[in-house]
Amino acid sequence: MTESQIQLQTALTTTFLANLAFLSEYDNELYHRVDELSRMIEKGTYEEKYILEFIVESGDFDVFDVINDKYLYDKTPKKINNDLVQRVQFDEKYNIYFIEEYFAIKNKLKVNIDNRFDTQNFEDLIYLTQNDMFEYSNILNDFLDKRNKKIKKIEKFVFLGTLLGRHIPRIAEKVNASMYLVCERNLEIFRLSLFTVDYTILAEKGVIFSIMDNYLEEEKKIRNFIKTSLFENYMIKYSSSGINIDEYIDDINANLVIVNNAAQYVYNRYLYTYVNRATTYLKNKYNILIMPNIKNNLNFFENIPVLYIAAGPSLDENIEWIKNNQNKFYIVTVGAAYKKLVEYDIKIDMISSLDEKMEIANIQFKDEYLSKIDENTIFLASIMTSEKVIKKFNQNNIFLFEVFSPFYKDNEVIEGYSVGEITLGILLKMNIKEIYLIGLDLSLNQNTGLTHSDSSASIIDRYNLTEEQNKEIFSVRKGIIKVKGNQRKEVNTISIFYNSIKAMEEILNENNTKTKIYNLSSHGAYFENSISLNLKDIKINNFKDLNYDNKILINSLKQYSKKDLDTDTQIYFKEDIQKVNEIIEVNLFNLENENINTYDELYKCIINLYLSINVNNKIILIIVKNYLMILLPYLSYHFNDKKINNESKKVKKIKETFLLQTKKLLEDYKLCLKRIC
Numbered sequence: 001m002t003e004s005q006i007q008l009q010t011a012l013t014t015t016f017l018a019n020l021a022f023l024s025e026y027d028n029e030l031y032h033r034v035d036e037l038s039r040m041i042e043k044g045t046y047e048e049k050y051i052l053e054f055i056v057e058s059g060d061f062d063v064f065d066v067i068n069d070k071y072l073y074d075k076t077p078k079k080i081n082n083d084l085v086q087r088v089q090f091d092e093k094y095n096i097y098f099i100e101e102y103f104a105i106k107n108k109l110k111v112n113i114d115n116r117f118d119t120q121n122f123e124d125l126i127y128l129t130q131n132d133m134f135e136y137s138n139i140l141n142d143f144l145d146k147r148n149k150k151i152k153k154i155e156k157f158v159f160l161g162t163l164l165g166r167h168i169p170r171i172a173e174k175v176n177a178s179m180y181l182v183c184e185r186n187l188e189i190f191r192l193s194l195f196t197v198d199y200t201i202l203a204e205k206g207v208i209f210s211i212m213d214n215y216l217e218e219e220k221k222i223r224n225f226i227k228t229s230l231f232e233n234y235m236i237k238y239s240s241s242g243i244n245i246d247e248y249i250d251d252i253n254a255n256l257v258i259v260n261n262a263a264q265y266v267y268n269r270y271l272y273t274y275v276n277r278a279t280t281y282l283k284n285k286y287n288i289l290i291m292p293n294i295k296n297n298l299n300f301f302e303n304i305p306v307l308y309i310a311a312g313p314s315l316d317e318n319i320e321w322i323k324n325n326q327n328k329f330y331i332v333t334v335g336a337a338y339k340k341l342v343e344y345d346i347k348i349d350m351i352s353s354l355d356e357k358m359e360i361a362n363i364q365f366k367d368e369y370l371s372k373i374d375e376n377t378i379f380l381a382s383i384m385t386s387e388k389v390i391k392k393f394n395q396n397n398i399f400l401f402e403v404f405s406p407f408y409k410d411n412e413v414i415e416g417y418s419v420g421e422i423t424l425g426i427l428l429k430m431n432i433k434e435i436y437l438i439g440l441d442l443s444l445n446q447n448t449g450l451t452h453s454d455s456s457a458s459i460i461d462r463y464n465l466t467e468e469q470n471k472e473i474f475s476v477r478k479g480i481i482k483v484k485g486n487q488r489k490e491v492n493t494i495s496i497f498y499n500s501i502k503a504m505e506e507i508l509n510e511n512n513t514k515t516k517i518y519n520l521s522s523h524g525a526y527f528e529n530s531i532s533l534n535l536k537d538i539k540i541n542n543f544k545d546l547n548y549d550n551k552i553l554i555n556s557l558k559q560y561s562k563k564d565l566d567t568d569t570q571i572y573f574k575e576d577i578q579k580v581n582e583i584i585e586v587n588l589f590n591l592e593n594e595n596i597n598t599y600d601e602l603y604k605c606i607i608n609l610y611l612s613i614n615v616n617n618k619i620i621l622i623i624v625k626n627y628l629m630i631l632l633p634y635l636s637y638h639f640n641d642k643k644i645n646n647e648s649k650k651v652k653k654i655k656e657t658f659l660l661q662t663k664k665l666l667e668d669y670k671l672c673l674k675r676i677c
Contacts, residue, residue, distance in 0.1 A: 008054065012195040019194040027209050034191050052164075052192045061164050061196050063189065072163060072189075072243075084167040088174060088239055090151050090642070096158075096236040098256050100263045102133040103634045104144045116272045116668075120358035120386060125268040132268075132661055133630065139653045142638045150642040155232040156225070159183065160248050161241025162190055165197035171239055172201050178232070180207040181225040183248050187212040215251075215484060216528060219502070222251050226259040231607070233259070234633030235640070250481050254498045261499060262629035264417065270404065270623045271668060273356045274384040278407055279672045281383055281400060285563040286390075288383065289401045291412040291429045293560035300553045301432040304330045304546060308427060310420045311336035312441030313450055314521040319344055321535055322438065328543035329436065332427065334419045335364040337439060342372050349550055350378040352426070354403070354419035358386040365392050376550040378557070380426065383407075399557050401426060405619035407676070408562060409569040416503040417496070424517075425507045434516050436538075441524035442501045443483070443493040486524040486532050493525055501525050565676055574677045576615045580666050587612055588666075592659055597648040599639035602655055603632070609662075620669050627665065631658075 023031035040046035051064040053071075060077040064070075073080050087094065111127040119125065137143055157177040159168060162184040172180065180202045184190045190211045199207070206228065210221040226233055233256060282288070307329035309315060309322065315337060322331075323344045333341055335353040342348070351373075353360070370392060379393040383400045390398060402413050403422070414425030420440050427435060444450065481498055485491035493501070508517065508529035518533040519526070526532065587609055596602050610628060613621055635654065639647065 012052075015198060016195045019197075019199055022200050022203065026203055026207075030209055030211055033187060033211075034194065037187055037191055048188065050186075050188050050192060052195060060166060063164060063192060077164070077166065081167040081170075084239055084241075085170045085174065088171050088237065090154065090175075092147050092149065092151070092235075094238055094240075096238065096252060096256070098233050098236075099144065099633050099637055100133070100630050102130050102263070102630065103137045103142070105130060105134065105137075106143050108134050116268070117276055117671075119272065120388070122269060122273060122357055125272055126266060128268045128272075129266045129630070133634070135657050135661075136631065136634065136654060139657065140638050140650060151235070151640045152642050152644075153640060154235075154237050155179070155229065155636075156236045157181075158225075158236060158238040158252070160238055160245040161185070161243050162193045163241050163243070164189075165193035165199070167239065168197055168199070169201045175237065176205075177237070178205050179225065179228050180205065181210065181222065182207060183210045183218075183245075185212055185243075216505075219251055219255060222248075223255045223259060226252075226255055230259070231628060231632040232636065234637045247482075254481050254495055261417070262626045264496070264499070265626075266630070267623045267626040267665070269356075270619065270626060271665060271672075274404055275619060275623075275669060275672045277356070277385075277387075278383045278402070279675045281387075282407060282565055282676050287399045287558055287561040287563060288408065288411075289380075289399050289426070289557065289561050290408060290410070291401075291414075291426075292410060294557070295429045295431065297560055298430050298556055300548075300556055301330070301430055304432075304548060305434040305436065305543070306330045306332055306427060306432050307436045307438065308424060308440065309333040309337055309341065310423075310437070310439040310441070311340075312420075312439040312443070312521060313445035313523045314441050315340065315439035317522055318438050318520065318535060322346055325540055325543070327545045328540065330546065330548070332423065334423060335360060336419075338373070339364070339366075339369050342369050348373050348377050350380065352380040352419055352423040353385060353389065354382045354422055356382065356384040356386060358388050361386060361388040361392060365389055367392070374550070376554065378550065378554060380423070382422075397554055399561060404622060405617055407569070407573075407617065408565070409572050409616075414507065416507065417499040418503075421500050421504040421507055424504065428507070428511050428515055432515055434518070436518045436520055436533075437524075437530070438520050440519070441486075441521045442497040442504065443485070443491040443523055443525045444480070446488065446491055446523050484526040486519045486521050486526045486530075487534060491523065491525055497525070501527065505529070570677050572616045573673050576617055576620070577670055577673050577677065579615050580620065580670050580673075583609075583613060584663055584666050588659055588663055591655070596651055596655060599635065599647060599651055599654075602651050603636065606632070606658065620666070623665060623669065624662070627662075 020031060020034065023034065037046065041048055049066050051066060053062050053064050054060075055062045055075050055077060058076060058078045060081065062075055062077045063072040065072060108131050109127040111124050111131065113128060115124070116128060154175040154177045156179045157171070157175055158181045159171075160183055162168070162182060168182075182199075182202070208221050208225045210218050213221065236252070305328070307322070309331065311334060319340065322341070323346050326346050330349050331341070331347060332350040332352065333348055335351060335355065338348055338351050353364070355364075375394060376397065379398045381390055381398060381400055382403050384403065385400070402408065402411055404413060406413050414422045416422040416425065420442065424435070424437075424440070480492045480494060482490045483493050483498065483501065505528045508527055511517070511529060517530045519530045520533055520535055591605055591609060594605060596605060606628065610624055613624060615621065
């Protein structure tokens, strides 16, 4: 070995050991995986598939693929690395965007703002949101129709595939991002990169590594990256090796939807539907389920298995089995699915509904179908359900459940995006021993592309499963995502279902009741901590015909519900009214009198205002956070422009609008709270 070769070998070893020392402190789990791989290579128990080679002609390192007999850099590593670095510019190429479409609309919509407390049409509240955001886009005269500017800074950066990572320090030095994500599907390739690149440069700002993780761990790390600096996800720049990146793109898009889901349920709906209706119903003495009471006391389901039926595509394929075996189960369903069960003369013991729209009274709950269900069928409705729907049911059998943030001080809520996972969360509180799922697919019909059962009383869409998905177009609202399947290797789903899959897994992860949850859905997504089971494998002959009285459960649920706010909870909300007053009179007043000339200054003041909100009930935090998650990405995107004009003048107008809109939200929230104090 020549002197130069010895020096090169020493440098490689030094870099590798320094990286190991860094990982042992920064990401210990990854360190142990790399260390174990190294030990296996040294002992000969693992045969290397990739060999690190120095290409003299290029003056840089390449990777020889032993299996495929080729070089990953095609013996031109320096050129490829230079191209990767050159490709990253302070422009709008190679970006993953997340800016809400409200700002692209160039006119105000007709809606009566004075009717905001009384509206039964949730679209009116979306229009109110649109008009709020129009005030900002109109001030800035920026409707997102031009995307070719030079940007001032890059907040977040993703490396999709590392190869040997020789481009990574150069790009990091160039962009100086506030947060990095490093993704690589092959641990062996990443290990080789530890010989050739110093990863500590990324840790100076913050870095998350996702290296050959299983899909759940990968999703978790991507989501943590997105949640870090939550309001800065409007533009995520990336550099791609071009090798095995498609699934990463799916995961990033899907998790952007989950974390940045402000438009799915906008702040005006939180306030004028949820808070407004909840505080009204709390005055009207409905039975409100108190989840801890149910969890600690209910024993109705000790020997009763539950068949929980949702409106996904698998319902159609299994409807005859359900009909033939209905007497073996207590049957729970959702508003969108019960009509089909009625048509097949299937008994229904419990119906659950989350939807707040008034229209479902005539779409899902038509009198002709409701007249065919048993008089003792229990109806679970969210506390934001339209009263027109609530009035259709036997008032003796209706129970409301809280969502988002509980008004009863000691109550609990099930966090989710749809009635499917939230209802399952409620059932878990009822101490059921076995729950069988049919139609809770949270995926498309894998043959037709339909989103729901063909007779669902929900909105049914159809997606083209044969259309090639362009991974260079990053859309978080459209397109198909592949996820692990329940009875298939993978299934096609969409972003809104993906939200619910992740919420479902959070619910099941917290399931410490020892409930066995069997997922029978043939078209469905896989849920961690559930048991995939084919219908034909159920030993249904071992199930006995059940004989139970739903009136007993009704009386138990009444016992574990409340109709009035207790004194402690009323004091709790009186304190919040005072705290909201202080935010208006002190925090907003101080911001109004602050001399602000740049957007960066305004951004910091807005974030500090948000962080200063200290209240008992977190729903107002949810409302303000939702408002900011729609607004701030757009503002940050607009002002992230090297050629920005009239910044000080624009910022002053933006501040005025922000103060007016924020004060209105806080004042209206106070009005709702005063009903229950």
